Amino acid sequence: MWSHLLAIACALLLLTTQSLAGAQEDIKAIAPSGLVLVVDEKGNELVAQNVDRAFGPASVAKIVTAWLAMEVLGEDHRFETRLYLDDDRVLHVRGGGDPFLVSEELTLLASNLIEIIGKEPIKSIVLDTSYYPDALRIPGIENDSEAYNAPNAALAANFNTINAVRKGKSVRSAEKQTPITPVAVAQFRARGPAGRGRISLPQDDLSVSALYAGELLAAFIGEAGGSVKGDVSIGRVADGLAPVYVHRQSRDLAEILTLMLLGSNNYIANQVFLEIGAQRLGAPVSLEKSLQVAGQMFAEHGLTEAIVLEEGSGISRGNKFTARGLAKLLDHFAPRAELLRKSKAGSRYKTGTIPGVRTLAGYAATSDHGRVRFVIALGGKTGKTRFRVLRAIERGL
Known part of the structure; x- marks a missing residue:
């Protein structure tokens, strides 16, 4: 009886070993120079190809920002x-650095405000942006009109972008x-394309955002x-003036992070990253605090040597990870x-x-092997190849 069970166990082990070897060969054939690490839930490395070099994570860095935010902010x-x-x-x-102050949220804010203060005319509006320093700059964010380069600011709407049509x-x-x-008309005339497009607001003058x-x-x-x-x-808000209304974002952090990860939004990622530092070390925000x-x-x-960040979105090439370090963070x-x-x-992937x-x-x-952690880093124009490697992991392991 025991010899029979032992034979079955050995056969299963052999099949698993052969399957693992086949997956490793498939991955090597698909991306021979690519970095690929696969780790099971017990920490065993099932695939470890070219993993001894650090790599630039690009937007995979947003996973790290999401983890930090969940740990620090909740x-x-x-x-x-x-x-x-x-x-x-x-x-x-x-402004409090709300990353999701979109038109629908401003509609809700305005409606709640009018319910509190009534419909008597407001004389004027003064915007206090002191929560963010004017000199704030995020490495990798360029001062151009690309939406993914939207600057971070204490008070900004619609991800600090304008979506318009110019004729x-x-x-x-x-x-x-x-x-x-x-402001939208002036900015789009100056910096927008002909026809439909989305542009970021300028980084060198954050007053435009506000x-x-x-x-x-x-x-x-x-x-x-x-x-x-x-x-x-x-x-600036005058000293001693009490708020008449505090608008709390209708989306909690978990929902914001889900949308940030799905859309890979650089602006949201760094708004959240900047809040991490202010939460622990006090206002105003600063990149150094975070x-x-x-x-x-x-x-x-x-993870000190394994995860090196310059900012929270992944747009900076100064961000450097090791595969084993990222796999460890994925465990957390x-x-x-x-x-x-x-x-x-x-x-599940980013x-x-x-x-x-x-x-x-x-x-x-x-x-x-159940659910395994994986890290894939390739060079060149290999966007589809990384998914071929993922499918080889799914099928072969």
């Missing part, structure tokens, strides 16, 4: 925007939920039954794997793409 965290009304009915708005000098909104405003958000807020206040008679300007907190977290988990992030996109086979870099990492669903 899944129920909600970003806040504070509103104050002085005796002259001047509305002061203090000659005429500019109209490309979104039915978003009114066109004077003024655009303020103009949108004024428009939504009008739609809610109120009105703004005067200008929108930049200033990097300090991240460094402390990496040290606590033995495993309870949050559902935040990642799901493949047809049931794997892509990363910058010129010359194609990455893929997450959790692969396999038949023989």
Whole structure:
């Protein structure tokens, strides 16, 4: 009896070993120079190809930002925007770095505000952006009109971008939920393409971001039954003035991170990353504070040499990971794997793409080894190849 069971066990082990060897050969044939690491739930390395070199993670770095945010801020965290009304009915708005202050959210904010302060005209709007320093710069973010280069700011709407249509000098909104405003028209005329397009607001003058958000807020206040008679300007909230309304983002952090990972939004990623430092070390935000907190977290988990960050989105080429370090972090992030996109086979993954870099990492669903952690880093124009490697992992393991 025991000899029979032992024979069956040996046969199964042989089949598993042969399957593993076949998967390794398939992966090598698909991407011979690629970095591929596959680790099972017990920490055994099932595939380890070219893993001794550090690699640029591109947007796979957003997994690290999501892990840090969940650990430091918590899944129920909600970003806040504070509103104050002085005796002259001047509305002061203090930005809190909300990454999802989209048109629909501003509509909700304006409606709630008017319910509180009534429909008597607002004299003017003053925008307080002091939560973010004016000199804030994120490595890898260029000062151009590309939407993925949108600058980070204390108060910004629609991911600090404008989606519009230009025909000659005429500019109209490309979104039915978003009114066109004077700042939007001026920016799109100056920097937008002919026809439909989405542009970022300029990095070298963050007051433009706030003024655009303020103009949108004024428009939504009008739609809610109120009105703004005067200008929108930049200033500070006076000492001693208490908020009349604190708007808490309708999406909690878990939902924001899900949308950030699905859309691979650089702006959202770095807004969240900057909040990590401010939460632990106090306002105002700074990149240095967030990097300090991240460094402390990496040290606590033995990742100091394995995960090197310059910012939280992956757009900087100064971000460098080791495959084993990322696999270890994926082990910590495993309870949050559902935040990642799901493949047809049931794997969870995040892509990363910058010129010359194609990455893929997450959790692969396999038949023989259950859910395994994987890291893939390729060079050149190999976006489809990384998914062929993932399918080889799913089928062969």
